[in-house]
Amino acid sequence: MDTLEAWIAEGLTDPREITKKHIEDALDPLRGDQARRLHTSLRxxxxxxxxxxxxxxxxxxxVSLTSSRTLPTSLPSDRIAGLLDRLDDPRDRFMVALVAIHALLPGQLVRLLRTDLDRSKGLLRLRRPGRMDHLVYLDAFTLRLATRWELQRHRRWPDSSNPHLFVTRNTAVDDSAPPISAGVVQKPFKRLGLPAGVLRVDRIYDEARHCADPVxxxxxxxxxxxxxxxxxxxxHPDKRNGPIAP
Structure with a gap:
């Protein structure tokens, strides 16, 4: 690995001497797949x-690669391009976009908190018990939907103390601050005739078809x-008998 050779040339022969700054300096000149491959190798x-x-x-x-991350910018296929036009409610549109564009699981929508969404940075934090949190980098379209939902929520229930990102007219005013039910999440998908799980799989498959990069x-x-x-x-069935580029 060229990076290791460069460190040795600098006199860094003991891996205990390598710091986060050394990793960041090695990644800084790289972009895209090159940066991801080196980052994965070093990890x-x-x-x-x-x-x-x-x-x-x-x-x-x-060390993260947030600066070199490519974000999805539109719905992934003609099949769902006009999907959201069939929904009127900002909450439903936002939920469907999170599944159709960012491949969230229905259960994750239920558990999301308002503090998990940082609209100023375009980030959504998915808390995963027993695992590291996953950061979702929201595209501009999804961020607009998030803003519309937040505005509607504030207009309807300005005094609501429910910490969950998604609420209904019942949960918004419930002092016990319950999450929405799984049925509420599934309702817009039933209206569209497309199960959330199918949309999620389609989104991931579409990305795999275009990039062929598991990383x-x-x-x-x-x-x-x-x-x-x-x-x-x-x-990519042709890759079954050959290497997959990380």
Whole structure:
């Protein structure tokens, strides 16, 4: 690896000397797939060194590639391009967009909190018990839908203390602050005649078909390596007997 050779040339022969700043400096001149490949390689390297107790910390763990991330900018196919035009309610439109564009699970919509959405940064945080949080980088279209829902919510229930991102007329004023039900999430998808699970799979498959990169699927949708690889192999059967570029 050229990066390791460069570090050795600089006199960094002990992996314990490598800091987060060294990782960031190595990634800084790279973009796109090159940056993702190097980042993945360094993460794997330091995880292995930590397992062998050759290092005590992983300097690559807290390094992200937010600056080089490519965001989805539109609905992924003609099949769902006009989908949201068939819905009037801002809450329903926002929920469907999060599934159709960003491949969220219905259960994740139920659990989202208002504090998970940072519209100023275009970020949505998915809290995953037992796993690292996944950050969803929202496109401009979805952010507009998020703003419309927040405005409607404030107009209807300005005094609501429910911390959940999505509420109904009942949960908004309930002092126990319950989340919405799974039925509320499924309602707009039933109206469209497209189950949420089908839309989610279609979105991930569409991305796999265009990029054939499991690392990108992991970054965009928070998939495991195994799930991401399965999507790529499904979209590109010709890769079943050959290497898949990380």
């Amino acid at each position: 794997s390297l330091f995880r292995a060194l930590k397992r062998e107790r050759l290092v005590f910390r992983d300097p690559a763990r807290s 990108r699927l992991m970054e965009l949708f928070g998939l495991s390596n195994l799930s991401a690889t399965r999507y790529v192999l499904s979209a």
